[in-house]
Amino acid sequence: MKWIFGISNFLIGTCLASHACVIIERLGKEDFIFSRSKCTNCNQQLCLLDEIPLISYLILKGRCRYCKIHIPCEYFLTEFLGGFAFYKIDFSSIHDICTAIVLFSLLLAAISDYQVQEFDITLVLPALVISLQHIMNNFYRISTTDLIEFLPIFLFFLFETVRKKCGSGDLIVYLILSFYFNSKFANLTFLTASIALLIVFLGSKMSKKEPVAFIPFIYIGLIIQLLCK
Incomplete structure (x- = not known):
């Protein structure tokens, strides 16, 4: 039964990731809750078979059914990563629902950071x-070790x-x-994210002066840590 739970969560995660892409695409421009999805090139409304996460991309071979324009593979990758991000979430638990909200919010930030x-x-x-409320509720549990692990990195990021x-x-x-x-x-x-970024940097032709969207790598690191917990 555990594998059924995992598959169900993976599918839910792909749907959430797909909707996250829609939110970022339409943010400040048009409704992203009730309006139908459409191709950004030909504006043709998509049917249900065109909107199945991962599967539709594979069936359509990464192209719009109507105008045949190439759909960026980043959409497929985002849905795939989203599936693993929510893989261990127990949607019957209030705590895990809060975790899902945190994960979804950070996914929105990662997509936006990648694009702009x-x-x-x-x-x-x-x-x-949610994270501020969580730390306040558990403030009494903070140990000296926690502060030693937190302060140097926090001060480094603040300085930079x-x-x-x-x-x-x-x-x-x-x-x-x-x-949280x-x-x-x-x-x-962040260590995992830095390693992933280094691997991509060494394996590509990225310029040292070229700005890098780091939050997508942080999200990948977050997924890896969640799966390893």
Whole structure:
């Protein structure tokens, strides 16, 4: 039965990730809740068979059914990663529902950061509120070890943000992960993200001066840490 639970959550995750892409695409432009999905090139409304996460992309071979324009593979990858992000979520648990909200908010930030190298603070506001409430409710459990693990990294990100060497978004995401999970979890997530970025950097022709969207890598690191818990 455990594998059925995992598959169900994976499918739910792909649907949430697919909707996250729609939200970022339409944010500030048009309704992303009730309006029908359509091709951004030919504006043709999509049918249900065109909107099945992962499967529709494979069946249509990454192209619009109507105008045949290529659909970026990033959409497929986002849905795939979304499936694993929510893989262990127990949607009958209030705590896990809060975790799902945090994960969805951070996914929105990751997609926005990938596309335009920044994100609106309102995208992660739910995650920020939940993480702040969580840390306040568990403030008495904070140990000296937690502070030692948190303060150096926090001060480093704060210093680099002031110097404008990294975006304030990275600092906000670090605070969310530290407050909601714990400092060790956040540090391991950022370490994994840094390793993933280094691998991509060495395996591609990225310029050292080219701005890098780091939050997508943080999200990948987050998924890996969640699966390893």
